Each structure stands twice: as C-alpha cells, then as structure tokens.
Amino acid sequence: MIAQGIWAHDLGTRVVFPRTAPRFAPTIYILYARSHLTQVFSHSLSALSFLVLTQVQQHTSMALRSLVARKSLGLGFQSKAKILAVGSTAHSRGFQTFSLPDLPYDYGALEPAISGEIMQLHHQKHHQTYVTNYNKALEQLHDAIAKGDAAAVVKLQSAIKFNGGGHVNHSIFWKNLTPVGVRGGEPPHGSLGWAIDTNFGSMEALVQKINAEGAALQGSGWVWLALDKELKKLVVETTANQDPLVTKGPTLVPLLGIDVWEHAYYLQYKNVRPDYLKNIWKVINWKYASEVYEKESP
DSSP: OOOSEEEETTTTEEEEOOTTOOOOSSOOOOOOOSSSSOOOOOOOOSSOOOOOBOOOOOSSSSOOOOOOBOOOSSSOOOOOOOOOOOSEEEOTTSSEEEOOOOOSSOGGGGTTTSOHHHHHHIIIIIIHHHHHHHHHHHHHHHHHHHHTOHHHHHHTHHHHHHHHHHHHHHHHHHHTBOOGGGTTTOOOOHHHHHHHHHHHSSHHHHHHHHHHHHHHOOSSEEEEEEEETTTTEEEEEEEETTOOGGGGOTTEEEEEEEEOSGGGTHHHHTTOHHHHHHHHGGGBOHHHHHHHHHHHOO
16 A cells, blocks of 8 residues: 655645555656655556646645646556645646746846856756756656556656756755845854754854765765754755755755756856855855744754
8 A cells, every 4th residue: 555645844735645546566756845846756566557646736925736637547547646736837738837936036146156147047048948848748748648658657757857856956946045135144043053053063064064975976966954854853965966855765854955066056166066065155045944944843
C-alpha cells in the first residue's frame, strides 16, 4: 500500500494518496514546493497502472491551480491524489501549465554582489527555459496517459524531474535574495538565530560550512540550509543538477538554497565559485528564511 498521506512540510499541506492505490514498478516523480509545484515523490509499484496530477488552491497572492487527470492504463482502475501547484494556469486541453514568477526586485538591485546582467539572464533565459520545457513535458505526459502509453510515461519522468526541479529551485532562490537596502545580508535573530548557534556554533561557522560544501560540489547543483523536522535540527545538504531538496529526504524543509550552477555566477566571477559564495551572503534574505523556520519548526 502507498502511505495514506505525506505532509508537504514547505506548505503545511497534507498530500493524500488513496489507501487502495495500486503499485507500479517504474519510478514516478511529481514535484511540489512553497511557491511553485515542487517535490519529487517516488513510488515503487508492481504494475504501471496510473499517474496523477491534480488541482489544489494556493493560499498566497498567486492563483494556485494544478491539474489532476488520471487515467487507468488498461487496468480500469481510477484514483485521485492531491499535490500542490503554484503559478499554474488552466490549459484548453485540460491540463495545467506553469509560468515564470516575477522577481520582487529589479535585476540590478543585488549589485555588486550579483550583477544585473547575470540576474536578467538567469531569470529570463535559464529559469524561463525550465518552465518552457516543464510545460512541454507535462503536455507530452498528458498525451501519453490519454493514449495509455506506459513506456512514454516512464520515459518522460527524467524531463519532468529536471525541468520541474529547475522551476522549483529557482522559485525558492529568488525569495532567498534581497537587496542590501531591504535587509539583505542582515543576520537572523530570534529562533532561527538561536537554532544556528545551537546546531553550528555560530553564524560564521554556518557560512563557512555552506561555502565549503558549495565550492566542493562537483559539476552543477545546489547547496541548502534545511530544517530536518524529524531530527528537529538544522542541516546543510547539497543536491546535484536540479534535484529539489526533498530528494535527500521527505522531512527536509528548504530555508535557504544557493545555486552553484555556473550560469549563476560565471559572467561575473568566472570560474572562481568561492568568490561568488563569499559575496552572495551580502544579499541573503534571512527574513524569509526565518519566516519559513518559524512556520515549520516543531
């Protein structure tokens, strides 16, 4: 049996799967996150019979919609599941598409830590590409399910995970940044500040650890400060490529994510990733991280 429910920590919402849902062998990914569709679920099952996307409404200013369309792949079994989606719009063919979120600041507002040119390219080109390809993969998935093409459904999972993860991660990343004049780089106080001191010894020690792990990450990926709700402590994790943090554990809540793909810094810092990591702390939005921690800490 699939677990009856999984708690979507980043959004305070329960994701419910029916007790009678069948199992299927391939790994299926569905993404969920705080402001956009983000989390990856993988289920191992005995026969591929269904895949679902559904609709839930977001409780923030953006309209939250997500498709749920589920068709039995030749087994005559129907089921529903609820997951979170953000920034989606209804498509005339019956599934949801996703859009590029607006930034809460101008492209040049993070200078000199991050140049306006980098921010514009990162947002308008790279993030937009993930959104475009994610929508394309979801459309292909919709068609494959309608045709009962199990092989195509399985084949599409890597594209959904990569591009959906890119959309999820970048949507968090933009909120993790804020201009210096809008509390950028201002250290956290209150419960998050105490938790950092308790788990890492000091803010300086935390920054050093994140910088070291981010610099050491081979290839492309992300470095995260997370709350582990099961262990009730803060942890530092890294993820490869565009894997969301939840791939490292379902109880991890992202408080802070730093993009260490070269497109996030190369035009300004060339191949010196440590300099990028050193300077990005000047525009980190600890207020946002603190709000998430306050909401999610047990």
